[in-house]
Amino acid sequence: MKEVEFLAVDGVPIDEELQDAGTVGPELAYLARCYRSSPRALVFRNPSSDWRLFVVQLPLASRLSLMANPIFAQLTRAWGLNVRFLGVDRDQLVYDFRALLSDRTLKLLVDLLARSDGADAALDLLFDSLAEEMLTVLDRRRGDWHRHLDREHRLEPGAPASLFDRAARCPDFLAQLRGALRDDIVDVEFYGRALRSIDLREGAIDARIAAIVEASLDPVTLAKLARSGAGKHLGCYNWLRLDPRHAMPRAHLLARLPAFATFFAETLVPLDAWGAPQTDEDGDAEVPDTPADAARRRAQRRQPPTFDLRPLAARQDSAHSLRWAGVLERAIDAGQDRAVIEAIAQRFAVGDNVVRRLWRDRPAALGQPPTWQLAQILRRLGERGDRDWPADAAGWESLIASAVPIEAG
Known part of the structure; x- marks a missing residue:
């Protein structure tokens, strides 16, 4: 049975002052009311037999009346850049x-929020958005x-x-709050x-959403991920979950090279997904998974062309990268x-010794940078001798x- 929950921030005593136009001005009072009443996330538990969870995270819809007008489609598009749609x-x-x-989905979502139809x-x-990608029924999903x-x-x-x-x-709300301070409408x-109340409430909402998502995930895989030290990285979680037979060696690798967690997720999750058995168009039986079929799937493009420059910067789709990614997957x-x-x-x-030293030392200050970074x-480390490596967090x-x-700025 599906369960639906609309998450909003909790009320605090300062809300009465923030929503008093005589105290903070009409603009800030209006935004404070929007902040208090707007849903922060839509949570659908067990929406169908194929899906355990949908979570739609919504930014503050302070300009909802304008976004409902087709003339202001650019506002809707800018607002939609911060919407998150997660599924399990x-x-x-x-x-x-x-x-x-x-754009059509965002417009319908704005209309829905404006009407509060439920x-x-x-x-x-x-489900209408998922249907176009053949993801409404997983047995009939497309190959990509x-x-x-x-x-x-x-x-x-x-x-x-x-x-x-x-x-x-909630950029509009925060900007108006700073403007009120600058114009001496409110004091320091x-x-x-007000900022402390926002931080506390946003932290509470984040914790609730994180707990809801974690409750829908596999606890065994989460435990392996926690022991590896990679943190709650959803890409690494998918990597472990895609092939439970090899989850242990993968978790071992994450424990030895936590700085490579994002690289493993960005590079190896698509390889695993390409190798997953497919079903026929009727969804009744699996297509025989022959070596030729697997090779053909691996030869497919990683994804349709997009404006995301990160894979290009990381050279993920080059022949060299794809070849060694396949070798790496088999070795792991x-x-x-x-x-x-x-x-x-x-x-x-880079030289093998660079990776060996990271394997041995596991510097926490290195973090988990994206692949292109x-x-x-690694190239900069390869240019240094063993004695020139950073010795503390400041050095890293x-x-x-x-x-x-870009990090120097």
């Missing part, structure tokens, strides 16, 4: 359906379904690539209390640590800043 299927794999949020209309809208598997998000609030992006959640003490699943180190070194065109960092920050210019 019956196999407990996690999907990121941002690519399905077309849960059934929202669920129909989500794997491009929707989540590979980058984390469940920890405040972490890089977190599922919970607070900065883009009131401004500080075979439990051959030496072959794994050699394959990673070949993939990033990791490649630059300096190295990352010098290897990746």
Whole structure:
């Protein structure tokens, strides 16, 4: 039976002052009312037999009346960039359906929020988006379904690539609050209390959503992921979950090379998904999974052309990268640590000793950079001698800043 929940922030005593136009001005009072009453997330538990969970995270819809007008379609599009649509299927794999949020879907979602028609209309809208990708019924899904598997998000609030992006959640409200302080409408003490209340409430919402998502995932896989030290990385979770037979050697590798967690998720999750058995068009029986079929699937494009420059910067689709990614996948699943180190070194065109030292030292200050940044960092480490490696967190920050210019700003 499906369960529906509309999550909103909790009320606190300062809300009465924030919503008093005589105290803070009409603009800030209106935004405070929107902040208090707007749903922060739509949660659908067990929406169908194929899906365990849908979560739609919504930014503050402070301009809802304008966005409902077709003239202001650009406002709707900008608002939609911060919407998150997460799904957990019956196999407990996690999907990121941002690519399905077309202009039409966003317009219908805005109309739904403006009318407050209830849960059934929202669920129909989500299934309508999934239907175009043949994901409503998983037995009939298209061959490129794997491009929707989540590979980058984390469940920890405040972490890089977190599922919970607070900065883009209520920018109008925060900007108006800063403007009120600048114009001496509110004092510093009131401004500080308002910010603390926002932080506490956003943290509570994030924790509730994270708990709901975790409850829908496989506890055994989550335990392996926790022991590996990779954190609550949904891409790594999918990587372990896609092939439970090889989950142990994969978790072992994450424990030895936690800095490569994002690389493993971005590179190896698509390879695993390509190799998954497919069903026929009628969804009645599996198509025989011959070596030729597997080779043909691996030869397919990773995903349709997009404007995402990160795979290009990381050179994930080059012949060199794909070749060594395949070698790496086989070495990991075979439990051959030496072959794994050699394959990673070949993939990033660095010496084996660079990877061996990271394997041995596991520097926490390195973090878990995305693949395109990791490649630059490894090359910079390869240029240094053994004695020139960073010895503390400040040294690692300096190295990352010098290897990746964008971090220096």
